[in-house]
Amino acid sequence: MKVRKAVFPAAGFGTRFLPATKAIPKEMLPLVDKPLIQYTVEEAKASGIEEIIIVTGMGKSAIEDHFDTSFELELLLKEKGKRQTLGAIEEVSELMHFAYTRQKKPMGLGHAVLCAKNLVGNEPFAVFLGDDIIDARVPAMKQMLRVFKKYSSSILAVQRVPKSQAHLYGIIKAEKVSPRVYRVLDLVEKPKRPPSNLAIIGRYILTPEIFDALEGTGPGRGGEIQLTDAVKGLMKKQTVYAYEFEGERFDAGDKIGFLKANVALALKRPEMRAELKRFLKGLNL
Secondary structure (H helix, E strand, O other): OOOOOEEOOOOOOOOHHOOOOOOOOHOEEEEEEEHHHHHHHHHHHHHHOEEEEEOOOOOOOHHHHHHHOOOHHHHHHHHHHHHHHHHHHHHHHHEEEEEEOOOOOOOOHHHHHOHHHHHHHOOEEEEEOOOOEEEOOHHHHHHHHHHHHHOOOOEEEEEOHHHHHHHHEEEEEEEEEOOOEEEEEEEEEEEOOOOOOOEEEEEEEEEOHHHHHOOOOOOHHHOOHHHHHHHHHHOOOOOOEEEEEEEEEEEEOOOOHHHHHHHHHHHOOOHHHHHHHHHHHHOOO
């Protein structure tokens, strides 16, 4: 079946960016001149996804407003003759069809995905974690969809990380089946003794059977329902694969990663590149 829908968990409090995220959703923090979540929505669209399901929580109305039409603002820009800015604003509201649901309690990533069950229905779907910004010639999700077309099974995006950082991620134990594709044998959330250096990154393609697995998954690490625990349960019924995507990934949920992403993406913008390079070279580091 074609993967038409994508789930975007966006109910977290963004505590690592406090006090900036006290009144602003973490997903709306600006990366150059667009909010974080817009980058992943644009990746979804470029990959052929047709519908976005955003799982929100208290204080997240700014996300809905961002992707909605702003009649007053658009009228003002039109009256002032700011056609280019108007076009950018209109493009945001026309990006995709959006649906929203709420995660009423912070019960973990797995629970957030489960909240989207009724909107997803009985079909495979993608999951995007907005903290992970992936700069790639071919969108990371589009790469994964090619793998899904071949194997018709759940796919986890993975990236090699230093062993010293493996305790920060979900890590897979796997066997290679083709270039960049692995069959997952086991996975462990933030292990003390990692079985490999292949870390799960914030892109997934999941079959609808994951919902049964999530409903049968109790609280795990941190007292939350972990998506990795549910995927382990899913592995008892079907093969799960991992794909080592091509592209540069920035952990924008981390302050240093967020700053790196801003610099790297700004340097790709022709109107900013020269001046930013001069500034960086002039720093007394």
